[in-house]
Amino acid sequence: MVRTKSEFLTTDLNQNILKITTGMNNTADLKQRRITFSNKSVILLYLDTLIDKESIEIHIISPLNKQISDSVEESLSTTQFTMLTTLKDISIALAKGNTILLEENNDKAYSIMALSREKRAINESLNEKVTLGAHDGFVENASSNISLLRKRLGTPEFTVEYLHAGSLTNVEIAVCFLDSTVDKDTLHMIKDRLERLTDQEVILSRQVQEALEDRPFSPFPQTLRTERPDRAAGHLLNGSVVVFLDHEPSALITPVSFQSFLRSPEDLNSRWFVNLFYYSLRMLAFILSVTLPAFYIAVNAYHAAILPVSTFYTLKLSVLNVPFHPLMEAAMMQVVLELLKEASVRLPSAVAQTIGTVGAIVIGSAIVQTNFISNTMVVVIAITAVSSFVIPIGEMSTTIRLMSFPLIFLAATFGFIGIAVGLMIYQTHLVKLTSSGRAYLDSPKILRSFKNNSTHKKKGLGKNAHE
């Protein structure tokens, strides 16, 4: 960009103020404050809505009033400030919450940080609760989130790099990694992908996620969005990169494997057999929530012959008076379930309990009594739903629940063969996926993952236990 002369500050104070206020479109929350410093007029300019008035009082006005030295710079020496000369830089600094100090007969401006520190306290994350382990969660501020990680990883190898995205949003993206564990090529690729974001107006994590993912159209999330610092720290130790977007209370972890979506930080904090049990339980939950409704429909509609006589009669009695095809039954029940879930999420928690009652009593038992849906189908869909809620990461939980729909259709048209073909396609898709160039489901290493976790435990969480 070519800078014309008029864009620089002049030595005329009033003209400077006029230029800056017009540059800021005469916005009403731009306030000025005039003070006298060693017989010269000094003007403070700031956006009333962004800055912390107390900090201006303490860090700018009172040192100037004390007049420790003749120059403004030395009087301000306690707080951090930068020198600006162009009007463009000044308006950007103002918009970001800095205070601008203009002096008479001086063509330089001082920009002083005095951002109001209004932010949410660090609370437990609502979406990833644990019973054992730390109860802190990320907040809507990238630097507090980074400090949560830094406290866990007190090493100079912990590196942070900042990027800014969007000319209007001008939001900060922080890339954190451990220099010794991260793969340099992966890191380079991730930074390259984030560079591409700089022209976009970024507001949501999803935008960053989309830029980071190898296949954004896949139903499976290839970056792990977590609200827990211990999970992020664990992944950093294993060589992943953590990306924060300012004003979003979550970290994006990449590269990740499919298995890490089935793990909770609580597992690693437990005894090995508890760990193994819960991991296996979640594996089972994953398999059940994808295949159970499809299996039930296939058995009911095509392969009732595989059941022994007694079970066969139980099944057939329960579907005897139901007028619908099992596929219709399953689709109806799934839709009802999703409606209930969605309603309870949107409502305030006190009212959400009512939805639970409505779901359990009114829909659950009444729908069976009216013979719209069979007893067994209600049980099957309920197990499917509960299984999918067991998955610790919400994104993956929803994906998995929705992945059962194509299988339901295949099972209703081809029976077990449809399920086999569907699972084959799912399997190939999972094997095909990569997360930042690393295999998403590296099938041969499934067994080795337990070994990895034990070293991980020694490095990270286990060490604290011995101290």
Next chain:
Amino acid sequence: MLTNKNLFFLIIQAQIGIGILTLPYVLYNKVQQDAWISLLIAGALSQVVIVILVSLSKVSLKENLYELSSKLLGRFLGNALNICYVLYFITYSMLLLFLVSDVIITWILHRTPQWAIILLILLAASYIAKEHLLTISKSFLVFSLLFAFLIVTIFFVYVQDVHFGRLLPFASKEPLQIVSSSPQAFVSLIGFELILFIMPFIKKPAESLKVLSIANGFTLSLYLFLLITCIVYFSADQFKLVNEPLLYMLRGLSFKYIERIDIIFLSFWIIPITTSLVTQLFTASLGVQNLFSIGRSKSVYIIVGVLFILGMLPISNFIKESLSSLMTYLNIIFIFFIPTLLLIIAKLKVYKG
């Protein structure tokens, strides 16, 4: 780049497929209790073929057979041969699709139209075949878990009444008869011809012979196990009636909580059958890519389209049967004779040059 493990699973999945269902029936009705000797001879024969195929593909490690053939035979003859290979793979896939859909219609989906089953299998196969070879081999690895399930299930047969005496008398048939029925067994062992087309993707070409031999050994022992189980399970009279002995054997199994293992088994056996189809599609698409210089995934779609149109045609059982017997000879020509010929030409060229 394929590691040895990847190569192993590619080969066994290419080998094991629909052949397993009918092999015991075909062999037993030719040479009765000596069927397993025929199978062993076929295994030895396939080992010889593997040696030939590997040494042919080692002539030039950076080229697959389609590129190699034009180099050895000249442009015109080479392309003609390549077209023949592509047609062979398409015919083979077609036959495979007919056989599998027939079995499914007979056993499970009695009223589903044949084209629907063919379409379903083709969709799945094309989704896998258009991927990179490494992805294909990784999925094949996971699918191989099915073999473990099969083997465990078959052990339950031994709890029921089996008569090991049915294996006797040992080698009572004419040696010539035993040898002459081994080509039937050889047909169900093929799949290792894949090596001709994937040599450029292999990380350690020097070890490929070893890996292929182990893979062949695995397939052979699985087949032997199944064949011997069938022989000791069925009487000679029963064997004349059961077209798919393996399925009938599983049908006889009964557990407290589950019946009709045959339905479950056949439904999921679709997966190894599809993987054989995937390897055929892969090799055929490499050929189409080579002949018409179009992308490989596009060539997979073209071949799948052709196969689907062929699958819609009303083809009588007579044509299927004659195609099936023709295929036995085609297999031997395309997998044994032509590679041997090419190897001789290659060696002569090296000798001359």
